[in-house]
Amino acid sequence: MIPIHETSNGVTFAVRVHPRAKKNAITGELGEALKVALTAPPIDGRANEACVEFFAKLFAVQRSAVSIASGETSRKKIIRVVGLSVEEVRSRLSG
Numbered sequence: 001m002i003p004i005h006e007t008s009n010g011v012t013f014a015v016r017v018h019p020r021a022k023k024n025a026i027t028g029e030l031g032e033a034l035k036v037a038l039t040a041p042p043i044d045g046r047a048n049e050a051c052v053e054f055f056a057k058l059f060a061v062q063r064s065a066v067s068i069a070s071g072e073t074s075r076k077k078i079i080r081v082v083g084l085s086v087e088e089v090r091s092r093l094s095g
Contacts, residue, residue, distance in 0.1 A: 002034050004089055009069075010082035011089050017075050019047040024054050026093070033076060034093065048072055055079055059092050 004013045014033035021037030028035045040050035048068055056063045059081055071077035081089060 001090065001094070002029055003032055004086045006086050007080075010065075010080045011084055011086055012069055012078050012080050013089070013093075015051070015077050015079055017042075017047060017051060017077060019075075024050065045072070048077075051077065051079070055081065059084060059089065 002013055004011055015036045016030045016033040018027070018035065018037045019040060019042040021039055023037065024039055025037050026034060027037050036051065036054065038047055038050045038054065040046040052063060052066045052068065056066045059066070061081065061083060065082045065084075067080045067082075069078040069080040084092075
């Protein structure tokens with residue numbers, strides 16, 4: 001399982017994004033990052049928006065609770081989720 005860190009600003013974890021996929025889904029792990037397939041293209045921040053939206057739905061939180069802490073122009077991103085514990089994030093990612 002990928003490392004999930006608790007900070008004063010929320011819970012963070014690494015993802016590796018695959019844009020222009022057939023569907024939005026978690027497709028596995030790559031090193032210490034979660035592999036995420038997104039249908040959106042990496043143009044004008046659309047893949048970033050899709051990434052935030054995907055995790056907001058997955059964690060059943062408002063969009064404003066999910067943000068990209070770093071890596072906005074990279075495939076490797078750090079996702080921050082506010083309002084959930086490490087255990088809640090881990091359980092929702094695994095099941």
